[in-house]
Amino acid sequence: MSAEPGRAPGRHILILGGTTEARRLAEALAGTAARVTTSLAGRVAAPVLPPGETRIGGFGGPAGLARWITAHGVTDLVDATHPFAERMSFNAAGAAALTGVPLLALRRPGWTPGPGDAWTFADSLAGAAAVLPGLGGRAFLTTGRMGLHSFAHLTGTWFLVRSVDPPAPPVPPRLEVLLDRGPFTLEDERELLARHRIDVLVTKDSGGSATAPKLTAAREAGIPVLVVRRPAVPEGVAEADSVAAALHRLRYDHAR
Numbered sequence: 001m002s003a004e005p006g007r008a009p010g011r012h013i014l015i016l017g018g019t020t021e022a023r024r025l026a027e028a029l030a031g032t033a034a035r036v037t038t039s040l041a042g043r044v045a046a047p048v049l050p051p052g053e054t055r056i057g058g059f060g061g062p063a064g065l066a067r068w069i070t071a072h073g074v075t076d077l078v079d080a081t082h083p084f085a086e087r088m089s090f091n092a093a094g095a096a097a098l099t100g101v102p103l104l105a106l107r108r109p110g111w112t113p114g115p116g117d118a119w120t121f122a123d124s125l126a127g128a129a130a131v132l133p134g135l136g137g138r139a140f141l142t143t144g145r146m147g148l149h150s151f152a153h154l155t156g157t158w159f160l161v162r163s164v165d166p167p168a169p170p171v172p173p174r175l176e177v178l179l180d181r182g183p184f185t186l187e188d189e190r191e192l193l194a195r196h197r198i199d200v201l202v203t204k205d206s207g208g209s210a211t212a213p214k215l216t217a218a219r220e221a222g223i224p225v226l227v228v229r230r231p232a233v234p235e236g237v238a239e240a241d242s243v244a245a246a247l248h249r250l251r252y253d254h255a256r
Helices: 020-029 061-071 086-099 125-134 145-151 186-195 213-221 243-249
Strands: 012-016 035-040 053-056 076-079 103-106 119-122 138-142 158-163 175-179 200-204 225-228 238-240
Touching: 012 020, 020 035, 020 103, 020 243, 061 086, 076 086, 086 103, 103 243, 119 125, 125 145, 125 200, 125 225, 145 158, 186 213, 200 213, 238 243
Parallel strands: 012 035, 012 076, 035 053, 076 103, 103 238, 119 225, 138 158, 138 200, 158 175, 200 225
Antiparallel strands: none
């Protein structure tokens, strides 16, 4: 007799995580019959762990991920990594091709400028660093601590960086670091921009609502925003733009 859709015995869902959506997907699947494992890159010293099983660290490219999938009986692979985790997304696509395990990419929609926004776009961190001096001299740099080396040569710009863990060199010479963990409210972002006299915001097009208040605060203050566009994604991969859509694709609508 066939199993009830969405409750097939032996399902093992591997979530490549590190995002709010990945954690919420694991939470939604926690009450189902599926075995759920979330893999985290290990770049944050004390990450907020989702329910279910977790693993920390890389796999060793698409072949290593394929071996792990086979060894652990993974039946479904979900790429819920950060929109800028380009290498991991291509590794996931390669592993899915090697193993035949279906791959679903959970990608939140990107941001779009609205009335009152003054956005400049760049295709990379290096491209952003090239145009930044022409936009302002006191930058709130929210592109992640791993990419600070791209701005290390800008000696004339003062930078504010906020991260969970301290950044490693090379970093810009005029740098102030705030160690903090979000989410941050609109009032938080208004106060931060005013207190540090920020005149330009630099961000990646991460999308989602968790880090969007800084964009609203910048618009209100008339501060220009320098946005790094998302990198290319693997072609031909099924996509979901929300946790609800991912649950539907995985046939777990009842788990919302």
